[in-house]
Amino acid sequence: MDPRTAAQRFADTWQHGWTHHDADSIIALYADDAEHTSMPFRPPHRGRGAIADYIRWSFAGETDPHVTFATPIVDGDHAAIEFRVHAHDNGTPVTLAGCVFAAFDTHGLAVRTRDYWHTTEGHQ
Template structure:
């Protein structure tokens, strides 16, 4: 069992990992057999190697994350947060508005991450 504050700390560490450009810190938050569905609606990635590749590439974009509201917990083993991503795309600076929801395993590692963002949540010019 993980408590609400433990879950919130992991989500904050996820934000901090991006803002420090530290892909390995983010990858370390995940369980070995975790899944990442980013965005929701696309086939999920599964397992540490696929997840590690995804975050190493994400960090290379220079993406920085800013919470749009305080992190939310739940009364189960899940938590969520709304944030804004600013990154450099080949076309220039961009902003993506995202909600991530994460499910935890019994050891407090992320077992599942799902990222809600659509094409209507992206804008160029950041």
């Protein structure tokens, strides 16, 4: 799969999947042996199962998310994609803003991803 197509599919699926807490659709974007790092100093999640656990944990306590992903910036088989989420975390309104960096295999599956993000209370 063309990396631009893979990156746009990744952004669109994450936007829809996060909005609807559809972890399965998001997990299908990752290769079986993919590695995901959420924040630079956390240990990586290795393998689709560990990534699935992380995604489901991330959705716990979050309600009414409004999610937007920007158009991916693609170079070779890598993409950078900004995102913003307005939601409630255990009843408190929060805004999360960040960027995901992704590398794709020839089938369009993510093989390495890493996020940088920040949250603040309230909807910014």
